[in-house]
Amino acid sequence: MDIKDLRINEARLRSTLEEMAKIGATSGGGVQRLALSDEDKRARDLFVKWLKEIDCEVTIDEMGNIFGKRHGKNNELSPVMSGSHIDSQPKGGRFDGILGVMGALEVLRTLYENNVVTERPIVIVDWTNEEGSRFVPAMVASGVWAGALDRDWAYDRTDINGKKQGEELERIGYRGPAPARKWPVYAYYEYHIEQGPVLERERKTIGAPKGILCLHWYDIYLEGEANQVGPTPMQGRHDALCSAAEMILKVNEVPGKMGGNMVATVGEIQNYPNSRNIIPDGVHFTVDIRSWNDEQALRAWVSLKRDFQEIANRRGTPMRVEETLRVEHAPFDEKLVQRVLDCAGELGYSSNYMVSGAGHDASYMNQICPTVMIFVPSIGDRSHVEVENTTWEDGRAGADVLLHCLLKTANEK
Amino acid sequence: MDIKDLRINEARLRSTLEEMAKIGATSGGGVQRLALSDEDKRARDLFVKWLKEIDCEVTIDEMGNIFGKRHGKNNELSPVMSGSHIDSQPKGGRFDGILGVMGALEVLRTLYENNVVTERPIVIVDWTNEEGSRFVPAMVASGVWAGALDRDWAYDRTDINGKKQGEELERIGYRGPAPARKWPVYAYYEYHIEQGPVLERERKTIGAPKGILCLHWYDIYLEGEANQVGPTPMQGRHDALCSAAEMILKVNEVPGKMGGNMVATVGEIQNYPNSRNIIPDGVHFTVDIRSWNDEQALRAWVSLKRDFQEIANRRGTPMRVEETLRVEHAPFDEKLVQRVLDCAGELGYSSNYMVSGAGHDASYMNQICPTVMIFVPSIGDRSHVEVENTTWEDGRAGADVLLHCLLKTANEK
Numbered sequence: 001m002d003i004k005d006l007r008i009n010e011a012r013l014r015s016t017l018e019e020m021a022k023i024g025a026t027s028g029g030g031v032q033r034l035a036l037s038d039e040d041k042r043a044r045d046l047f048v049k050w051l052k053e054i055d056c057e058v059t060i061d062e063m064g065n066i067f068g069k070r071h072g073k074n075n076e077l078s079p080v081m082s083g084s085h086i087d088s089q090p091k092g093g094r095f096d097g098i099l100g101v102m103g104a105l106e107v108l109r110t111l112y113e114n115n116v117v118t119e120r121p122i123v124i125v126d127w128t129n130e131e132g133s134r135f136v137p138a139m140v141a142s143g144v145w146a147g148a149l150d151r152d153w154a155y156d157r158t159d160i161n162g163k164k165q166g167e168e169l170e171r172i173g174y175r176g177p178a179p180a181r182k183w184p185v186y187a188y189y190e191y192h193i194e195q196g197p198v199l200e201r202e203r204k205t206i207g208a209p210k211g212i213l214c215l216h217w218y219d220i221y222l223e224g225e226a227n228q229v230g231p232t233p234m235q236g237r238h239d240a241l242c243s244a245a246e247m248i249l250k251v252n253e254v255p256g257k258m259g260g261n262m263v264a265t266v267g268e269i270q271n272y273p274n275s276r277n278i279i280p281d282g283v284h285f286t287v288d289i290r291s292w293n294d295e296q297a298l299r300a301w302v303s304l305k306r307d308f309q310e311i312a313n314r315r316g317t318p319m320r321v322e323e324t325l326r327v328e329h330a331p332f333d334e335k336l337v338q339r340v341l342d343c344a345g346e347l348g349y350s351s352n353y354m355v356s357g358a359g360h361d362a363s364y365m366n367q368i369c370p371t372v373m374i375f376v377p378s379i380g381d382r383s384h385v386e387v388e389n390t391t392w393e394d395g396r397a398g399a400d401v402l403l404h405c406l407l408k409t410a411n412e413k
Numbered sequence: 414m415d416i417k418d419l420r421i422n423e424a425r426l427r428s429t430l431e432e433m434a435k436i437g438a439t440s441g442g443g444v445q446r447l448a449l450s451d452e453d454k455r456a457r458d459l460f461v462k463w464l465k466e467i468d469c470e471v472t473i474d475e476m477g478n479i480f481g482k483r484h485g486k487n488n489e490l491s492p493v494m495s496g497s498h499i500d501s502q503p504k505g506g507r508f509d510g511i512l513g514v515m516g517a518l519e520v521l522r523t524l525y526e527n528n529v530v531t532e533r534p535i536v537i538v539d540w541t542n543e544e545g546s547r548f549v550p551a552m553v554a555s556g557v558w559a560g561a562l563d564r565d566w567a568y569d570r571t572d573i574n575g576k577k578q579g580e581e582l583e584r585i586g587y588r589g590p591a592p593a594r595k596w597p598v599y600a601y602y603e604y605h606i607e608q609g610p611v612l613e614r615e616r617k618t619i620g621a622p623k624g625i626l627c628l629h630w631y632d633i634y635l636e637g638e639a640n641q642v643g644p645t646p647m648q649g650r651h652d653a654l655c656s657a658a659e660m661i662l663k664v665n666e667v668p669g670k671m672g673g674n675m676v677a678t679v680g681e682i683q684n685y686p687n688s689r690n691i692i693p694d695g696v697h698f699t700v701d702i703r704s705w706n707d708e709q710a711l712r713a714w715v716s717l718k719r720d721f722q723e724i725a726n727r728r729g730t731p732m733r734v735e736e737t738l739r740v741e742h743a744p745f746d747e748k749l750v751q752r753v754l755d756c757a758g759e760l761g762y763s764s765n766y767m768v769s770g771a772g773h774d775a776s777y778m779n780q781i782c783p784t785v786m787i788f789v790p791s792i793g794d795r796s797h798v799e800v801e802n803t804t805w806e807d808g809r810a811g812a813d814v815l816l817h818c819l820l821k822t823a824n825e826k
Binding site: 052076087089091096132136140154194195196197198207211215217225226228231232233234236239241242244245246248249255256261263264265266267268269271272273274275276277278280281286288290345353356357359381382383384385 | 512647699798
């Protein structure tokens with residue numbers, strides 16, 4: 001068989017994804033598989049079992065990252081890597097992350113059953129805690145591995161119940177012996193659902209993002225004065241929730257003022273004491289700013305911080321600000337982006353040159369090796385929710401593009 | 414001893430309050446004794462023990478209301494009643510509610526040790542769940558007793574952990590045998606801290622409120638569309654938290670538009686899924702409106718609801734509204750208000766004619782018998798918080814005014 005005619009097995013990819021979707025399945029048809037939960041452990045165990053079935057060499061590192069290596073003809077050459085993450089959002093979907101891991105597994109199964117050996121080794125990876133919804137920040141383990149974040153700092157991150165990330169790695173048996181430290185990688189491919197409206201709107205099957213928007217996270221803490229609401233006149237109140245409400249609207253307005261493809265969101269808020277007849281005396285909320293233009297994102301933050309301070313002063317609710325995370329925008333390797341577009345064309349799929357609004361482990365990988373992503377459409381632009389969906393045909397298309405991209409790149413000497 | 418010279422025992426009142434403050438004491442110097450919690454039970458047990466020590470006849474009704482009856486010379490006459498509540502806010506203070514129960518107890522102890530028997534019986538009462546912070550609504554048990562609320566509906570109210578109020582009454586052993594149904598009461602006095610700034614500002618010791626502001630509670634539910642924040646453009650978002658932020662500011666502005674002594678507050682908010690990188694798809698928040706003018710409060714709500722609907726339509730976040738509680742403003746009995754002012758004067762205390770912004774069990778009692786309240790100053794206008802405080806001198810002053818009001822009213826034939 002000519003290698004050009006090689007195709008992945010759609011039915012097998014589908015049943016693999018369906019089996020994974022049972023682990024942490026929610027009543028709404030989604031998946032809840034929070035990082036380092038019991039569900040994450042069960043999915044990891046299954047993934048490791050499947051890797052061993054096709055003779056991959058499995059390595060677990062100190063951050064719980066799982067690497068499955070398939071040897072090449074020349075194992076002195078640096079490997080090509082592909083993967084994504086197994087963890088999910090709370091009440092998340094059946095494709096986000098897992099498609100990129102199971103898609104790469106399907107590619108290796110296809111090579112295995114056809115006895116195709118590439119020049120370079122190919123490594124599949126499952127990065128720990130990409131989502132950041134249990135332990136902040138997101139993409140922490142690829143960040144540590146790439147040398148951008150500190151391992152012990154990552155171990156110390158705690159969830160809402162006070163559990164530390166390092167302890168939870170230990171508890172589920174995935175604090176491995178290998179150092180979480182980068183080694184030479186020839187190229188990194190990450191296959192993922194788009195999580196946006198572009199491909200569906202443009203009626204394209206394959207997206208080749210030119211890169212990922214920058215990602216800035218902030219945490220705002222406001223202090224008010226609690227009092228019984230009935231006897232406390234409006235004049236002289238220090239209502240932390242009213243200050244937060246004004247600030248939330250400022251965040252919502254800032255992308256319109258700045259222009260471009262910026263988005264800005266308040267996704268999380270805690271209000272204290274959160275009793276209907278007490279004036280709120282403490283609020284914490286988050287700010288998420290993304291743009292292709294890092295400078296513009298910083299200007300938006302400077303402008304917001306000035307507005308926030310004015311609101312806090314006027315309402316008498318002192319403010320504290322934490323700058324939690326800053327990841328620069330990541331333009332991907334132009335040659336690899338072109339390869340994705342070319343492979344899509346050769347396989348007869350329409351494709352689109354675009355940007356990725358979501359952060360991915362590819363952001364950190366992009367700092368250490370040529371990197372690219374492959375997107376397939378999200379139905380109805382829904383993601384991070386239980387109804388997240390992608391057709392099996394598009395799932396197959398993306399995996400076939402990944403197969404041929406990996407074949408080309410892994411056969412480069 | 415002339416009955417006019419009778420005074421309560423400040424030291425005993427203080428040590429009684431200090432002993433009660435140990436039950437549910439918080440690290441910040443306050444008290445957390447939520448309705449029907451283990452702490453509430455311990456405080457109730459102690460109160461019942463103290464009632465029995467001065468030969469009061471104790472009755473527990475189906476709503477857990479505790480009545481302690483001291484016989485008069487003529488037990489055919491309807492009794493005079495006085496009391497308040499033992500439950501507290503989460504992280505509440507050491508005076509709200511408990512001062513009115515222990516103050517009345519101190520009055521009865523004073524009568525007991527001086528062998529003073531009044532014409533009419535005197536009944537002390539602890540009303541269950543005045544605060545409404547564990548089980549909504551507030552003042553539920555005086556409401557049932559007065560015939561304004563339904564007992565089984567009250568039993569069915571659930572707390573945040575899904576526990577029902579009726580089951581929790583049973584669990585702590587305070588679902589008593591007596592029907593929670595009003596019987597003839599000659600007059601009702603409720604002694605309470607002001608929880609507002611007026612007495613302190615006016616430098617008065619005793620407040621005689623002409624009545625309680627009306628109290629309207631609403632619950633607003635907004636539905637948005639959850640999506641990953643990065644790839645979802647600002648246009649076309651349906652962000653439930655942004656809608657809520659606009660609405661919170663409308664609530665904050667409405668008293669200024671309506672004038673008078675109206676206050677309006679959003680004290681509580683829940684946001685879903687509350688993850689920093691997901692657009693909020695569900696928000697619940699509360700609205701609390703109070704005014705001396707019931708019609709004005711209704712007009713404010715009509716205006717708010719119109720604004721809310723416009724916001725919900727514009728942002729594409731469907732809204733559901735529940736009208737949770739409406740208690741009309743309660744003008745107290747003019748003769749009793751005058752009696753409080755007169756007694757304060759006779760005892761040498763300055764006094765002030767005012768309104769009460771906070772709801773009290775006196776609101777429901779006012780529907781069935783002549784009712785009045787006695788206020789003492791709240792230091793620094795702080796209430797429903799751990800630093801809530803009142804001087805022991807003012808605590809004594811209020812109890813002495815209560816003593817002489819009760820003597821006069823209970824000696825009326």
